[in-house]
Amino acid sequence: METFGIDAFVLLGGLLLICGVIVAKFSNRLGLPSLVLFILVGMIIGSDGLGIVYFDSVNTAQLIGIVALVIILFEGGMQTKWATVRSVAMPSLSLATLGVLFTSGIVGYTAYLIFDVTLLEGLLFGAIVGSTDAAAVFAVLKERNIKAKMGATLEAESGTNDPMAVFLTLSFIELISIDNSTIWSLVPSFFLQMSLGLVLGLVIGKFASFALNRIKLESSGLYPIFSLAFAMLAYSVTAFTGGSGFLAVYVAALVIGNSELTYRYSIFQFNEGFAWMAQILMFMILGLLVFPAQLFTSQIIISGLVLSVVLIFVARPAAVYLSTIGMKYTNKEKLFVSWAGLRGAVPIVLATFPIVANLENGQLFFNVVFFIVLTSTLLQGSTISSVARMLNLTGPKKDTPHHSIELISIGKANAEMVQFQTNKDLALVGKKLHELNLPNEVTISAIVRDEELITPYGETEIKAGDFLYILVATKHKEKVRKIIEAKKQPEVV
Known part of the structure; x- marks a missing residue:
């Protein structure tokens, strides 16, 4: 019976990956972001759907989500050209910090008014949905002919705003759970986390680039694994020292991706494929974690729709306009950046933290956040190209080669x-x-x-x-x- 269970598990894993690849293939034709379809597959095969898999382990989902986000952030950072990011560094950092604060505050106060919760609990909810999602943004913008400036702004913002959302989420959980905590005691912690994330990301990125070029490995297939190991190292070392692991991963990836590397294209292709696998696995697991019978209730639908409207049409535009004051962005560009503020895996993963912390409204927050993510990806993710064309912000068609030659390195x-x-x-x-x-x-x-x-x-x-x-x-x-x-x-x- 045990052997059959293992065989069935392997069969299910293979079928899910095949399903995920096919879904990714047809997502553009359907006009939907692939991540939405991954989530739907997870919901369909879950206990409230076909009942093939029963999964309710929040801790396991959180672990898988964090590891997958490290892989996705690393791949996205490596693909980002420093020359492009440098030109939008200031607005991206402003959006990643002030933008998250403004968004969290507006959505959080709305949640406080809608739910029967304290102001701190409302602000915790706002923090959970405060950041755009790297996995969603990288996936949706990939191969779409958005102007380079807009794509770089959104990718740099989504790659660097996760630390702010994580910090705010954990801080509000601490303020709610621990009586003696004050918001002022958390300010030094913020600067420490960001500083350590930046410095350790730079150091590990430089060391990784040196090691990849100087250490001669017996097989070219080991170089991509070696590079990915540094992503895990950047996250874990930084997190252990009290810094922002996600920021360290993204910074290290920027450094590595913009360095001259041995077996460069093998490394890039491996990480791209592995990032796709991480996305498929992560979103399907998150889909399994939610129970549609609990999600699609009148309370969740009504409150979710109200908060989605506030987030998409009020909080995000206000955050963008306030964060980019004095910067060289036209109104059309600001409107596009506002519309392209996708929510995805990060808010769902962050929504597991209140449940793990045993907060009273943890499950309610998780279900509403999940509904908001579905709304955001369905509405915004499927219309990004159309909005860009309407605002005349499309660039030349991205011509990504489906071929590579790497004979000697x-x-x-x-x-x-x-x-x-x-x-x-x-x-x-x-x-x-x-x-x-x-x-x-x-x-x-x-x-x-x-x-x-x-x-x-x-x-x-x-x-x-x-x-x-x-x-x-x-x-x-x-x-x-x-x-x-x-x-x-x-x-x-």
Whole structure:
């Protein structure tokens, strides 16, 4: 019987992953974010649905959620280009701190008025839904042609505002549970957590980049696992020292992702696939945790709808406009950032904390938060592209290659196959290969144009949108980078 149970568990896991991949494939066609469908699958197979799986362990769901969020944050941070983030650093940080405070305050006071709870309990509810969700934002914005400035703002905000929401949630639980706690005693703790998260994230990110390039491993498949181990290390070490583990993970990922890495594309592809698996598992587990019979009651639906309206149409826009005063954002951009403030896994995971702490209204808060997340992802997540087009904030279509070449890496041969995509602003576009003046130990080994492989030779002309695969010796890497990234000179009239 035990063997059958194990076999059935493995079969169920395989079927859930297959279901998750298929759901991700068709989510865009259905016009719904994939995370909503993952949650729905969990609810359907749960005890209130088909009854295939009974799951009610809040502690297990919380653990799985935190680990999955570390993986998702790490992948999102690695994919984020520092040059893009740097241009929106101040507004993103303002949204991640002041924005969360304003949102939490407005929603929290509304919850205090709606529910029969104390003001502190209302503010706790506001803190739980105060932050946008990295998993939701990264998933929804991926491959959508949103302007770079808007995408960078939202991704940087969602990657850095989780620590603020976690801090506020834990602080209000402490204020409710411990009689002698005061809000002023928590202020030093906030600065300590953020400082440790930033510093340790930078240190571990630098060390990870050094270790990935200098330690020669026997198999290329070990490098992605090695990189992910540093994400776990960043979270745990920072959390143990009293800092913000989520902030440390995101900062470390930014540092690693913007460094020159051995087996770079293997690392990126592994983390992307693992992040998808983490999303599927996390949202399905969270879907299993909720009981639809408790969720879809008149009290939850009415209070959830009221709080959703306040959050989406009042609190979030107010937070965005107040947090970006004096910053170079147009009204259209502020409206879009307001609309794209998706809620997802983070609020649901945070909603488990009051239950674990045995607070009186913990289960009520969890159910209402879950309803708000469903409302936010269904309404906002499915209309982001349409709103961006309406506000004229769409950029060029994202052209993500479905191919990669990594024959040799600097870890073993002091050479690397580098991928580079051209655009119309580069000086090399329109030139033939023999005109590029590349060093002798550099070879353009392949060109992918419109999903077709072109074998290059001296007379091959480079066009905008080409993916160049360049075999380059380590010592010439910077020189080659300067040549291929050189911009066109403006014409003199």
